[in-house]
Amino acid sequence: MLTLTNVSLRRGPDPLFTAASFTIHRGNKVGLIGANGSGKSSLFEAILGTLESDVGQIDLPAETRIAHMAQEVMGRTQPAIDYVLSGDRRFVEITAQLAQAERDETFEKIADLHEQLDTIDGYTARARAEQLMVGLGFSEPEFTRPLSSFSGGWRIRLNLAQTLMTPSDLLLLDEPTNHLDLDAILWLSDWIKNFQGTLLLISHDREFLDECVNHIVYLHHQTIELFTGNYSAFEKIKAARLALQQSSYEKQQREIAHMQDFVRRFRAKATKARQAQSRIKALERLELIAPAHIDSPFSFEITAQEKASTPLLTLVDANLGYESAVLKNVNLSFLPGDRYGLLGVNGAGKSTLIKTLNMELPLLSGSETGGSNLNTAYFSQHQLDELDLSSSAVQHMFDLGRKLGTVPGEQEARNFLGGFNFHGDKVLEPVGTFSGGEKARLALALIAWTRPNLLLMDEPTNHLDIEMRQALTVALQAFAGALILVSHDRHLMANAVDQFLLVEDGCVSIFAGDLADYRTRVLPGKEKSALPTDLAAETVSPRTAKRPGKEVRQLKTRLNTLDNRMERLQRKLGEVEQQLSDPAIYQSRDGHEKQELGLQSLLRDQMELKEQLEAMEGEWLEVSTELESIQGTPD
Numbered sequence: 048m049l050t051l052t053n054v055s056l057r058r059g060p061d062p063l064f065t066a067a068s069f070t071i072h073r074g075n076k077v078g079l080i081g082a083n084g085s086g087k088s089s090l091f092e093a094i095l096g097t098l099e100s101d102v103g104q105i106d107l108p109a110e111t112r113i114a115h116m117a118q119e120v121m122g123r124t125q126p127a128i129d130y131v132l133s134g135d136r137r138f139v140e141i142t143a144q145l146a147q148a149e150r151d152e153t154f155e156k157i158a159d160l161h162e163q164l165d166t167i168d169g170y171t172a173r174a175r176a177e178q179l180m181v182g183l184g185f186s187e188p189e190f191t192r193p194l195s196s197f198s199g200g201w202r203i204r205l206n207l208a209q210t211l212m213t214p215s216d217l218l219l220l221d222e223p224t225n226h227l228d229l230d231a232i233l234w235l236s237d238w239i240k241n242f243q244g245t246l247l248l249i250s251h252d253r254e255f256l257d258e259c260v261n262h263i264v265y266l267h268h269q270t271i272e273l274f275t276g277n278y279s280a281f282e283k284i285k286a287a288r289l290a291l292q293q294s295s296y297e298k299q300q301r302e303i304a305h306m307q308d309f310v311r312r313f314r315a316k317a318t319k320a321r322q323a324q325s326r327i328k329a330l331e332r333l334e335l336i337a338p339a340h341i342d343s344p345f346s347f348e349i350t351a352q353e354k355a356s357t358p359l360l361t362l363v364d365a366n367l368g369y370e371s372a373v374l375k376n377v378n379l380s381f382l383p384g385d386r387y388g389l390l391g392v393n394g395a396g397k398s399t400l401i402k403t404l405n406m407e408l409p410l411l412s413g414s415e416t417g418g419s420n421l422n423t424a425y426f427s428q429h430q431l432d433e434l435d436l437s438s439s440a441v442q443h444m445f446d447l448g449r450k451l452g453t454v455p456g457e458q459e460a461r462n463f464l465g466g467f468n469f470h471g472d473k474v475l476e477p478v479g480t481f482s483g484g485e486k487a488r489l490a491l492a493l494i495a496w497t498r499p500n501l502l503l504m505d506e507p508t509n510h511l512d513i514e515m516r517q518a519l520t521v522a523l524q525a526f527a528g529a530l531i532l533v534s535h536d537r538h539l540m541a542n543a544v545d546q547f548l549l550v551e552d553g554c555v556s557i558f559a560g561d562l563a564d565y566r567t568r569v570l571p572g573k574e575k576s577a578l579p580t581d582l583a584a585e586t587v588s589p590r591t592a593k594r595p596g597k598e599v600r601q602l603k604t605r606l607n608t609l610d611n612r613m614e615r616l617q618r619k620l621g622e623v624e625q626q627l628s629d630p631a632i633y634q635s636r637d638g639h640e641k642q643e644l645g646l647q648s649l650l651r652d653q654m655e656l657k658e659q660l661e662a663m664e665g666e667w668l669e670v671s672t673e674l675e676s677i678q679g680t681p682d
Contacts, residue, residue, distance in 0.1 A: 048073040048111075048245050049094070049217065051271075054103030056089055063089055067103070067271035069264065073216075076239070076246040078256040078278060081266030083484045083512050087249045090266070091115065091219050094247070107217070114215035116223060117206050127197070128190040130205055131176040134212030138169050167214075179208040182234040183227070184393055200226040211238065218242065221249045225509055228393045229535045230569045237570060251513045253278050254537040345518035347466030351528035352498040355383040356418020357619060357659070359501050359529055360404060365413030372411055373399045377555050383500060384615045385529040388540045390558055390565055391550035397533045400550060401425070401503045404531060424499030426507050430490040436479030440469050440489050443478070447493055455496075467492045468515075483510035491519070500528035508536040537562050546607070559603075602674040609667045613660060620656040623649055 049071040056063045063086030071077055079087045092098035093105060095115060107113075114134075123130070133139055145160040164170060180190060183204045194202060203226040210220070224232050232255060239246060239259045247264075250256050256263075256278040263274040263281040274281045362379045366372040373396040381387075381404075389397045402408040405425040406415065417423075435443065441460045448454035455463065464474050467488045478486065487510040494502070502523075508516050516536060523530060523543040534540050540562060547558040547565070558565065627649055 048075070048108065049247075050106045052104045052106070054093070054105060055101045056086060056093055056098070057101055058086075058089060062101075062269055064266060064269050064271050065102075069271065069273040071245060071247070071262070071273075073245055074243070075262050076242075076260045077248065077262040077264055077273075078260035079247060079249045079264045079266065080251075080256070080278070080281075080513060082514065083482060085266040087266055088221055090271075091221060091247070091249070094217075094219065112214055112216045113219065114210050114213035114217070115219040116210040116221060124193045124195060126191045127185070127194060127205055128173070128176055128180065130194055131180060131208045131212050132172060134209035135167075135169075135172060135214060137167055137214070138164075138172050141167070141169060172212075176208070176212055179211050180205075182231065182238065183208055184231045204231070207235075215244055217245045217247070219247050222251070223248075224250060224252050224255055224535060227535060229390065229537070229565075230392050232535050232537075233566050233570055251508070251511065251516060252536055252538075253513060253516075254541075343514045343518055344468040345466065345515050347463075347492070347495060347518065347522055349495045349502065349522045349526045350498050351383070351500045351526060352420075352422055354420040355500045355528065355619075356420040357616065357656070358382050359418050359421050360423075361414075361416045362403075362410075363414045363416075365403070365415060366411040367396065367399050367403045367408070368411055369408075373553065374550070374555055375553050377413070379555065381501065381529045381531070382612055382615055383528055383619070385612075386544040386546070387531050388544035388547045389531065389533045389550055390547050395550045396553070396555075397550045398427070398505055400555065401427075401505050401531060401533065404501070405503055421501060422497065422499050423501045423503065424494045424497050425503040425505075426490060426494055427505040428509060430494075431483070431486045431510075434478050434486055434489065437477055439475045439477060440464055440492075441474040443489065443493060444496065447496060451497065463496065464489075464492055484512060484515070487511055488515060495522075501531075502526065502528055503531050505533045506535065507532075508534055508539060602670055602677075606667065606670055606674065609663055609670065613663050613667065616656055616660050616663065620653065620660065623652050623656065627653065 050069075052068050054067045055065040056067075079090065081087055089098060093100050094107075095113065125133075141160055141164050145157065145164065148156040148160060177187075177190060181187075185201075185204070185208075189197075194205065197205065207220075207223055207227075210218070223235065227235065232252070236255060236258045239248075246260070248256070248260060250259075258277075260277055261275070263276065263278060265272045265274060265281065274284060276284075358380045360379075360381050362377050365374075365377040367374040367377060377400070389400065391397050399408065403410065403415070405423055406417070407425075435446075438446070441457065441464065444460040444464065445454055448460075461474055469485075469489070469492075478489065481489065487507070491507065507519065511519065516539060520539050520542050523532075523539070530544065532540065532544055547560075547562075549556050549558040560568075
């Protein structure tokens with residue numbers, strides 16, 4: 048189907064890859080992976096003929112139909128549905144000729160054109176275009192809206208719909224998930240599985256790659272290699288290769304030991320706290336794939352400040368939105384260590400919730416209370432737009448340090464930025480010269496420097512390659528503060544959060560299931576499962592459960608939440624009591640009023656923590672008793 052023979056390609060003076068040779072057979076679905084700038088998009092251009100290779104040959108069968116997604120859409124007045132239909136050029140040509148023949152009343156030609164239309168399945172074209180648009184998140188009233196009325200992200204979705212509408216033997220998709228929410232990604236994954244042609248897919252989303260491809264083309268160190276299998280299979284091969292490299296062996300063993308220790312500690316806690324086994328499996332998978340990323344250029348942590356209030360932030364009977372409520376009667380309370388992922392379609396209110404938690408969007412009604420030691424950090428795509436393009440990365444560190452009252456030295460700033468793969472003179476270059484991925488990494492570095500105890504992240508993986516996404520996953524695993532995450536990257540969501548909140552129909556509720564349950568819930572024709580419980584009530588009444596199986600899942604979810612919170616309260620209580628056990632704190636010292644105040648504060652914290660633990664233990668017993676009473680009921 049597609050053959051490269053000794054192909055070399057360059058951009059500017061430096062080669063992207065040299066002497067690349069491989070063959071992709073008809074019907075194969077191939078993922079292109081590699082660091083940003085390794086030549087993936089340039090390879091697409093060479094296949095399309097818009098970029099000539101320096102050496103070698105690219106062969107495709109004659110008359111191969113290629114579909115390729117454009118990256119921009121002009122702000123035209125053309126209706127969206129017509130733009131999507133224009134992907135099928137033959138359909139557009141025949142319908143235009145048919146309209147002219149009907150005006151001319153040339154009946155023989157009309158009959159011939161109807162026959163041609165039937166041959167290309169043209170009578171179902173509009174229905175197919177509408178299905179594509181619905182799958183990608185468009186509502187029926189939007190079908191006839193002009194292109195110019197859509198934002199940039201939604202225009203990219205229309206580009207994708209138009210590409211999928213194009214009859215093709217070879218489909219080239221370059222980062223198609225970047226502007227999609229999780230629901231649309233799940234739909235697109237299913238569409239690709241049913242696609243009968245050959246696929247070349249550039250993506251940094253490992254779960255999406257695993258679902259969609261059966262071969263991997265890996266671009267690295269100016270070479271290209273073809274592997275059989277999906278991304279997970281490639282990772283295992285890569286890990287095995289690294290294990291054979293003596294120079295990487297010692298570092299690899301340290302990283303594996305660290306991952307194993309993390310899993311062992313979590314498993315011990317999970318046994319004690321009865322936490323979900325799916326979480327342990329996710330950690331074990333993280334341990335398994337860790338060796339494949341030993342040579343990653345990224346190594347950083349997101350450290351929470353030591354002082355943390357309990358709770359960090361509380362919403363009570365809150366209505367959230369702008370002029371009118373988008374979310375109503377929201378009741379949420381976040382403790383240190385809480386880790387929630389937000390689920391829901393675009394426009395449901397996920398970003399509204401996060402902006403409210405960041406206190407940049409005032410409540411319409413209700414109350415929002417932050418703890419005295421609350422330190423919030425918020426990552427969203429607009430953080431990239433707020434970077435000073437004329438300043439360097441290290442200057443951004445200095446400016447942030449002045450705001451925080453702790454300006455780092457230049458070497459300290461360089462060392463910190465090095466963990467995000469900013470080295471040498473790169474830290475002195477103007478941010479305006481950075482790529483989108485480099486700007487995203489800098490924004491993440493600045494957030495990490497603030498040492499937040501409540502971390503709000505809205506699509507942090509846009510522009511990040513697989514290695515940086517893996518490093519972020521590991522960093523969030525070890526983050527001790529509370530995390531609220533919106534992401535279409537399912538690997539990050541599955542490995543960084545403990546529980547999900549569903550934002551839907553103006554409500555925020557616990558989703559009593561995992562991402563597999565959510566997939567079943569949102570895809571058409573699949574039975575909906577793992578329906579949410581009401582977060583405001585949290586404890587489920589048997590009267591509200593439609594069937595015992597659902598009630599059991601809800602009660603188990605509530606027990607897991609209580610276990611997590613009691614464990615964190617016990618840890619905090621242990622820290623307070625350890626300080627109280629120090630004899631020095633009781634020694635009388637003249638003029639040391641601060642010491643006396645510190646002792647009173649510790650005693651007050653001890654009493655409050657014990658009261659909270661007692662209340663939670665009582666609730667745990669109630670929920671546990673209710674669960675045991677129905678545990679034997681068949682699902």
